[in-house]
Amino acid sequence: MMRALICTIGDEILIGQVVDTNSSNISRALNALGMRVTGMVSVGDEREAIYSALERGLAGNEVVIVTGGLGPTKDDITKGVLAELSGSSRFVENDSQLAIIRKILAARGIDTLERNRLQASVPDNCEVIPNRLGTAPVMVFRFGEDSRFGHKCALYSMPGVPFEVTGALPDVTEDIRTHFGMAEICHRTIMTYGMAESALADRIAEWEDSLPPQMHLAYLPDPIKGVRLRLSIYGGDRTRNTLLMDESISRLRGILGDTIYSEDDDTLQNTVGRLLKEKGRTLSVAESCTGGFLSSLLTSVPGASEYYLGSVTSYAVSVKKEVLGVPEEIIAGHGVVSSECAAAMAEGIRRLTGSDYAVSTTGLAGPGNGPDGQPAGLVWIGICSAKRTETVKVVFRNDRIRNIERFSASALDLLRKFILSD
Amino acid sequence: MMRALICTIGDEILIGQVVDTNSSNISRALNALGMRVTGMVSVGDEREAIYSALERGLAGNEVVIVTGGLGPTKDDITKGVLAELSGSSRFVENDSQLAIIRKILAARGIDTLERNRLQASVPDNCEVIPNRLGTAPVMVFRFGEDSRFGHKCALYSMPGVPFEVTGALPDVTEDIRTHFGMAEICHRTIMTYGMAESALADRIAEWEDSLPPQMHLAYLPDPIKGVRLRLSIYGGDRTRNTLLMDESISRLRGILGDTIYSEDDDTLQNTVGRLLKEKGRTLSVAESCTGGFLSSLLTSVPGASEYYLGSVTSYAVSVKKEVLGVPEEIIAGHGVVSSECAAAMAEGIRRLTGSDYAVSTTGLAGPGNGPDGQPAGLVWIGICSAKRTETVKVVFRNDRIRNIERFSASALDLLRKFILSD
Numbered sequence: 001m002m003r004a005l006i007c008t009i010g011d012e013i014l015i016g017q018v019v020d021t022n023s024s025n026i027s028r029a030l031n032a033l034g035m036r037v038t039g040m041v042s043v044g045d046e047r048e049a050i051y052s053a054l055e056r057g058l059a060g061n062e063v064v065i066v067t068g069g070l071g072p073t074k075d076d077i078t079k080g081v082l083a084e085l086s087g088s089s090r091f092v093e094n095d096s097q098l099a100i101i102r103k104i105l106a107a108r109g110i111d112t113l114e115r116n117r118l119q120a121s122v123p124d125n126c127e128v129i130p131n132r133l134g135t136a137p138v139m140v141f142r143f144g145e146d147s148r149f150g151h152k153c154a155l156y157s158m159p160g161v162p163f164e165v166t167g168a169l170p171d172v173t174e175d176i177r178t179h180f181g182m183a184e185i186c187h188r189t190i191m192t193y194g195m196a197e198s199a200l201a202d203r204i205a206e207w208e209d210s211l212p213p214q215m216h217l218a219y220l221p222d223p224i225k226g227v228r229l230r231l232s233i234y235g236g237d238r239t240r241n242t243l244l245m246d247e248s249i250s251r252l253r254g255i256l257g258d259t260i261y262s263e264d265d266d267t268l269q270n271t272v273g274r275l276l277k278e279k280g281r282t283l284s285v286a287e288s289c290t291g292g293f294l295s296s297l298l299t300s301v302p303g304a305s306e307y308y309l310g311s312v313t314s315y316a317v318s319v320k321k322e323v324l325g326v327p328e329e330i331i332a333g334h335g336v337v338s339s340e341c342a343a344a345m346a347e348g349i350r351r352l353t354g355s356d357y358a359v360s361t362t363g364l365a366g367p368g369n370g371p372d373g374q375p376a377g378l379v380w381i382g383i384c385s386a387k388r389t390e391t392v393k394v395v396f397r398n399d400r401i402r403n404i405e406r407f408s409a410s411a412l413d414l415l416r417k418f419i420l421s422d
Numbered sequence: 423m424m425r426a427l428i429c430t431i432g433d434e435i436l437i438g439q440v441v442d443t444n445s446s447n448i449s450r451a452l453n454a455l456g457m458r459v460t461g462m463v464s465v466g467d468e469r470e471a472i473y474s475a476l477e478r479g480l481a482g483n484e485v486v487i488v489t490g491g492l493g494p495t496k497d498d499i500t501k502g503v504l505a506e507l508s509g510s511s512r513f514v515e516n517d518s519q520l521a522i523i524r525k526i527l528a529a530r531g532i533d534t535l536e537r538n539r540l541q542a543s544v545p546d547n548c549e550v551i552p553n554r555l556g557t558a559p560v561m562v563f564r565f566g567e568d569s570r571f572g573h574k575c576a577l578y579s580m581p582g583v584p585f586e587v588t589g590a591l592p593d594v595t596e597d598i599r600t601h602f603g604m605a606e607i608c609h610r611t612i613m614t615y616g617m618a619e620s621a622l623a624d625r626i627a628e629w630e631d632s633l634p635p636q637m638h639l640a641y642l643p644d645p646i647k648g649v650r651l652r653l654s655i656y657g658g659d660r661t662r663n664t665l666l667m668d669e670s671i672s673r674l675r676g677i678l679g680d681t682i683y684s685e686d687d688d689t690l691q692n693t694v695g696r697l698l699k700e701k702g703r704t705l706s707v708a709e710s711c712t713g714g715f716l717s718s719l720l721t722s723v724p725g726a727s728e729y730y731l732g733s734v735t736s737y738a739v740s741v742k743k744e745v746l747g748v749p750e751e752i753i754a755g756h757g758v759v760s761s762e763c764a765a766a767m768a769e770g771i772r773r774l775t776g777s778d779y780a781v782s783t784t785g786l787a788g789p790g791n792g793p794d795g796q797p798a799g800l801v802w803i804g805i806c807s808a809k810r811t812e813t814v815k816v817v818f819r820n821d822r823i824r825n826i827e828r829f830s831a832s833a834l835d836l837l838r839k840f841i842l843s844d
Contacts, residue, residue, distance in 0.1 A: 012642045014459045016449030017611070017652065020442060023464065027438030037436045039471065040464035042445065049461065072620045073641050074630075107819065108618060116620055161643075163824050189439070196530060198494045198538055208496075218467075219495050220434045221583075230439065285714075285735075291721025292714040295735045299713025302789055302822060310737040310745075313707075313717045319732040319775055323745075353741055367724055397529065398555075400724060402585050 001234055002180060004030050005057035006040045009050055009068035009078055010160060013042045022067045022165045026158075029169045034182045035063065036234070045069055050081045058149045063176055068160030070136035072115040079123070079139075082157055086141045088123035095120075096130040097137040104135060126157075129171045134164040140175060154179060186233040186241040188249060189265035192256060193226030193413045200227050200259075207255055212244055223402055224297070224409045225267060261416060268412040269297045275419050276307035281356040283415075285311035286324055286349035288336065289363040289379060294408040309353045314345065324348035335372055337363050339391040342382030350384055359383050359415045363394075365403040376400075379407040383418045390418060423656060424602060426452050427479035428462045431472055431490035431500055432582060435464045444489045444587045448580075451591045456604045457485065458656070467491055472503045480571045485598055490582030492558035494537040501545070501561075504579055508563045510545035517542075518552040519559040526557060548579075551593045556586040562597060576601060608655040608663040610671060611687035614678060615648030615835040622649050622681075629677055634666055645824055646719070646831045647689060683838060690834040691719045697841050698729035703778040705837075707733035708746055708771035710758065711785040711801060716830040731775045736767065746770035757794055759785050761813040764804030772806055781805045781837045785816075787825040798822075801829040805840045812840060 006026050012018045023040045030037055038061060043049040050069070057064040069078030083091070098120035102112050119135045122128055129138035136159040143153050156172050158165055176182070192200065197219055201208075208217055214236060220228040231248060233241045249263055261271050276283055287294045295311040298304055314320040317336060321328060326344040334340040342362050350358035363379025364370045377397035383390050392414055396406040428448050434440045445462045452459055460483060465471040472491070479486040491500030505513070520542035524534050541557045544550055551560040558581040565575050578594050580587055598604070614622065619641055623630075630639055636658060642650040653670060655663045671685055683693050698705055709716050717733040720726055736742040739758060743750060748766040756762040764784050772780035785801025786792045799819035805812050814836055818828045 011640050012652070013446070014449060014462065015453050015609075015652075015654075016446035016451075016459075017642050017650070018644065019446045020462075024435070024438035024441045027436060029438075031437050037438075038466075039475075040436065040442075040462075042462035044460075053461075071641070073623050075640055110618060110621060113620060113624065115623070163821055166821070187437075196532060198535060199532060201495050201537070202535065218433050218497055219493070220439050222440065228439070230434070230437075232437075284741075290718075291726070292717025292719075292733060292735070293721075295714025296712075296718045297714075299715075299735070299737065300823065300826075304713070305737055308737050310741040311714060311733075311735040312745075313714070313721070313733040313735070315721065315727055315730050315732040316775070319706075323732075323734075323774060352745060353738070399585055399588070401722065404722075 002035045002063065002182065003038045003061040004035045004063040004065065005038055005061045007053050007057060007064060007066040008040070008042045008160070009045060009066060010042070011044045011075065013068075014044045021162050022160065025162070025165055026065050026067070026169065029173050030063070030065075031187065033173055033177060034235070035176075045075045045077055047077060047081055050078065051085060054081070054085055054155065058143065058153050058155060062151070062153050062180060064153070064155045065158060065172070066155065067158045067165060070119065070157070070159050072119055072135070078157060082126070082139065082141065082155070083123040086123060086125055088125040090124045091121040092124045093121050094128045094130070094137055097128060100130055100132060101135045129168065129175065131159060131164055131168050133167040134159050134161055136164075138168050138172060142179070152180070186238070186245060188231045188245050188263065190229040190231070190249060190252060190260055191225060191262040191266060192229065192259045193261055193268065193409065194259055195227065197221050197227050204252065204255055207252055211248060215244060215248065223405045226261070226409065226413070228265070258417060258420065261413065268409055268416065269301050272412050272416050272419070273298070273301045273304060273307060275416065276357075279419070281419070282307050282309050283357045283359070284309045284349045284353040284355040286345040286358065286360040287311060287313050288315060288320070288345070288361060289365045290361045290404050290408050290411070291315065293404050294359070294361060294411055297408055297412065309355050312349055312352070320345065324352065337370055337372075337374060337378065337380060339380055339393070342380035342391045343384070343389045346382035346384040347389060357383070357385055357415065357419065359411050361407055361411055363407060365400045365407065367400055377403050379410070381407070381411045381414055383415050385422060424457045424485065424604065425460045425483040426457045426485040426487065427460055427483045429475050429479060429486060429488040430462070430464045430582070431467060431488060432464070433466045433497065435490075436466045443584050444582065447584065447587055448487050448489070448591065451595050452485070452487075453609065455595055455599060456657070457598075467497045467499055469499060469503055472500065473507060476503070476507055476577065480565065480575050480577060484573070484575050484602060486575070486577045487580060487594070488577065489580045489587060492541065492579070492581050494541055494557070500579060504548070504561065504563065504577070505545040508545060508547055510547040512546045513543040514546045515543050516550045516552070516559055519550060522552055522554060523557045551590065551597065553581060553586055553590050555589040556581050556583055558586075560590050560594060564601070574602070608660070608667060610653045610667050610685065612651040612653070612671060612674060612682055613647060613684040613688060614651065614681045615683055615690065615831065616681050617649065619643050619649050626674065626677055629674055633670060637666060637670065645827045648683070648831065648835070650687070680839060680842065683835065690831055690838065691723050694834050694838050694841070695720070695723045695726060695729060697838065698779075701841070703841070704729050704731050705779045705781070706731045706771045706775040706777040708767040708780065708782040709733060709735050710737060710742070710767070710783060711787045712783045712826050712830050712833070713737065715826050716781070716783060716833055719830055719834065731777050734771055734774070742767065746774065759792055759796060759800065759802060761802055761815070764802035764813045765806070765811045768804035768806040769811060779805070779807055779837065779841065781833050783829055783833050785829060787822045787829065789822055799825050801832070803829070803833045803836055805837050807844060812836075
């Protein structure tokens with residue numbers, strides 16, 4: 001199996017100012033090609049560290065992908081190191097990338113300065129894959145069996161800006177595919193929500209032990225996605241692998257039922273969106289402690305406007321009463337963090353917008369306990385249609401952000417089950 | 423300066439299923455101690471890769487922090503590798519961690535199974551720092567000058583779950599501080615919003631060239647935070663460093679004015695929250711294309727309920743009209759993506775909630791153009807008080823998620839300037 005190393009460059013990564021999302025993005029793309037990522041390394045904007053990481057990477061892998069350090073400012077040194085590493089002694093200006101640079105900056109109303117123009121200059125021994133989304137081009141350096149690395153390998157230099165990486169990845173993977181022959185890898189990720197990792201592991205232990213030897217299972221817990229079960233087969237015959245996968249997943253479905261919400265690595269928000277579209281139904285949201293996050297999850301799905309009408313974030317009690325119509329007696333009698341309030345909020349937003357379904361959240365994300373002494377990490381979730389209302393209490397004791405994420409995911413999962421049972 | 427390597431373990435990282443946030447979190451903590459992170463490495467759940475990364479790390483650094491692979495399932499192998507690496511031949515059960523395990527699982531209504539109990543077993547030659555937030559303890563392995571690494575060094579094994587890392591970091595850094603003596607590092611991060619990186623670089627080029635030689639500047643662009651300027655001094659006298667920093671920042675303030683929104687690495691939402699609290703004012707939000715994200719940013723700040731009343735996400739036109747009171751004539755005459763609609767939405771939510779200030783967003787996040795053929799990546803932002811209303815058009819052509827982030831950040835920055843000019 002072909003091996004790859006991913007190297008991300010940037011002082012800002014090493015001092016923890018930015019989270020490296022490029023590595024996981026690139027890795028998923030390489031995996032889809034059937035490559036195995038042997039490691040990921042982050043180094044600073046420093047010649048020696050970059051040089052040795054890339055040298056070691058090319059010695060031990062067929063592909064090295066390096067991102068970062070290609071910007072227009074003083075601390076961007078990658079290009080010089082690559083020239084040294086590949087033995088280039090001269091730079092040439094790439095016309096395609098220069099044209100893109102001018103166009104991008106003009107669209108932002110900015111002149112092309114000298115420091116921007118220099119981004120179009122590349123070592124003379126590389127191939128350029130123009131980057132349409134940004135100013136730094138993708139550069140490909142190829143080495144043969146006779147190189148000092150002793151085997152055929154290639155280095156791909158990509159910009160460090162995440163959405164530019166996403167945009168350039170299809171071209172990079174296509175180049176890898178044509179330059180090297182790739183065996184496919186078969187992944188299926190089963191999404192579950194509602195069971196803790198260890199309880200899930202026990203429930204499916206027999207099934208896990210009976211998996212074919214070439215199939216590998218990994219548990220991937222995630223605060224918003226739940227526990228993902230990733231099945232993988234490396235190499236082998238594609239048709240046979242698909243059959244093995246389908247058979248294993250079919251047996252798993254029999255054990256886990258609707259704890260599984262997707263068999264295709266999908267998200268809860270996509271799953272809910274698809275259900276609503278299939279049934280031609282609409283949805284609105286009334287949220288309090290989740291503060292907009294639940295609505296934001298739903299609207300992160302392109303095309304959400306086909307089924308999502310909108311929401312009210314009723315952070316203040318006054319907004320719960322005056323906009324959602326939650327009766328004073330409920331707030332006085334049961335408090336805002338209650339089954340009754342969750343029901344009233346869901347029914348209120350449904351009436352206000354005329355949606356088919358509505359979901360509400362009211363709780364305490366923390367830090368600090370509620371006014372009645374209730375501990376943080378508690379939410380009441382309300383779901384309603386024209387015909388019925390359900391409320392569920394969910395407890396999850398974490399920090400504020402994790403609680404908000406978990407409350408929102410639970411709301412999506414409960415809404416999913418409510419719609420399925422309708 | 424003391425050196426550290428951060429090693430994150432997990433197949434899920436290498437195949438790109440999860441983004442490694444632990445490395446940046448740990449790095450920030452080590453930086454605050456005055457340590458230099460020389461690299462970050464991610465490896466799979468595989469003995470050879472883990473062993474060699476940690477061995478190499480300890481050879482070249484004083485501190486190695488390794489996360490992951492300590493869970494209760496079959497693919498968690500870190501502990502065995504650490505026993506091998508440190509020369510331990512026997513495991514002992516740690517009572518403190520076992521008590522924590524029982525307590526955590528009981529609170530979730532789960533029994534302590536054998537696989538959970540085993541998480542409290544550790545190699546007999548390590549020190550345990552109990553992990554109060556999760557089931558896997560933090561283990562500390564110490565090596566002296568006479569060890570095969572040739573210098574005094576230590577390895578800290580932390581759980582892989584991000585919020586547990588956050589919880590355990592203070593104990594880990596305290597242990598590092600007492601075990602090794604640390605010189606301080608001085609960082610100041612100046613937050614700017616509204617200018618592109620290269621234009622900013624040109625505006626401050628003279629100031630940058632005149633910085634004291636021991637001061638280092640890095641540009642850190644971020645879609646939500648803007649362009650951050652990080653000034654750093656490593657080592658030296660603390661008082662003198664503080665003076666140098668203050669003086670440099672003071673001169674920068676003279677050049678950039680209110681393009682700077684924070685001189686303390688703060689966020690736009692924190693900055694806006696602080697302003698509102700200082701003035702005793704309240705805020706509400708009406709958002710359309712940002713879908714809840716703007717509200718979610720504001721409520722991610724603990725204590726936001728002191729000034730934030732809530733929001734309406736008016737995704738459907740009907741909700742803009744019926745809940746926010748946007749007149750039909752405006753929608754028919756100017757469309758929903760217009761200055762007039764943004765103004766009406768802001769004024770509508772302000773009236774509805776009775777807040778002092780209100781901000782609105784209406785635009786096209788993409789993908790795909792608007793019904794009138796307007797290209798995606800355009801938003802009208804409205805800000806109003808009882809006395810005046812302003813609208814601003816912002817153009818930013820990226821993917822949906824980036825556009826939503828940028829629209830929301832722009833709304834926060836414009837609101838900030840509106841409040842400051844009140």
